[in-house]
Amino acid sequence: MRTKTYVSFYANCSTEPVEMDAKYHRLITAWRIRRAEELTYVSRYEKELAKKDINQRAIVRTDLVSRMYMASQLLLVIGITTCEDEEWLPMEIRQAVDKMKIPIIAAYTMTDEPIRNPYELSDYWPYALMTRIRDNSANVIHIPFKKKPVRAALQQFDYERLPRGRGLSCYSEDAYRAFGMPCNPVLAPARPRNKTGLVLIR
Numbered sequence: 001m002r003t004k005t006y007v008s009f010y011a012n013c014s015t016e017p018v019e020m021d022a023k024y025h026r027l028i029t030a031w032r033i034r035r036a037e038e039l040t041y042v043s044r045y046e047k048e049l050a051k052k053d054i055n056q057r058a059i060v061r062t063d064l065v066s067r068m069y070m071a072s073q074l075l076l077v078i079g080i081t082t083c084e085d086e087e088w089l090p091m092e093i094r095q096a097v098d099k100m101k102i103p104i105i106a107a108y109t110m111t112d113e114p115i116r117n118p119y120e121l122s123d124y125w126p127y128a129l130m131t132r133i134r135d136n137s138a139n140v141i142h143i144p145f146k147k148k149p150v151r152a153a154l155q156q157f158d159y160e161r162l163p164r165g166r167g168l169s170c171y172s173e174d175a176y177r178a179f180g181m182p183c184n185p186v187l188a189p190a191r192p193r194n195k196t197g198l199v200l201i202r
Contacts, residue, residue: 002102004040005154006071008092010085010126024077024109024145031147033154040067047088061091068095072158073102076129077145079109083126090128097138103162104129104138105153107145114176118142118168133167141169148179 009024029036042064051057068074074096082089096102106129108121115121121142122130132138139162143149149171163169176182 002070002072002159004038004067004070005034005073005075006040006068006092006096006102007075007077008089009077009079010044010082010089028075028150031151033147033151040070042067042088051087060088064088064092065095068092068100071096071100071102072160073154074104075150075154076104076106077109078106078121078124080124083124085126089126093126093128093132093138097132100159102159103157104140105150105157106140106142107150107153108142109145111144112146113144114173114181115142115144115170116173118170136166138167139163139169140167141165141171143171144181146179146181148181149176152179 007025007028025036025039028034028039042060046056046060046063074092076089076093093104096104106118108115108124110124111121118140125133129138129140133140139157141153141157141163143153152171152175157163171179
């Protein structure tokens, strides 16, 4: 039964602690948005082990797919270095979009402000996400990693209830007012990456 939230996150351990993924899982449960048993993920520790052991890699890949089959949505926590992962996180995005057809809740850790133009944060997108937004195969709601918008998105969107704006969905100013957040968005500094020519859909 597809009732769980699959959580995906990557941080470059040379600049961010390897325990960062656990931090966000703990926050979600501390916020009482989801109980621990309602979350599913493959830990950073397991992924790192799989890089060194081909047998462990096959086990982790199988585990990832089986966990994704139980999920109704993918919570993709996007940090400063998330787009640097070229292995496991792209696999999770491909499985969620191409196979499971579940929505992605893209929650950004580098801004506390309302996101009204998702494309302006595209420098942080993993390539697998960027290409699926561009070809309209991904259904994505873009939000700051804050309690109220994360709670609302997890309650509102699943495989039967997809965001209306395809890959560039975002909450309205009225929604952000209801969250108690200001409506004058301040964006995080852009990373030096090529633009993709996406068309903004509100």
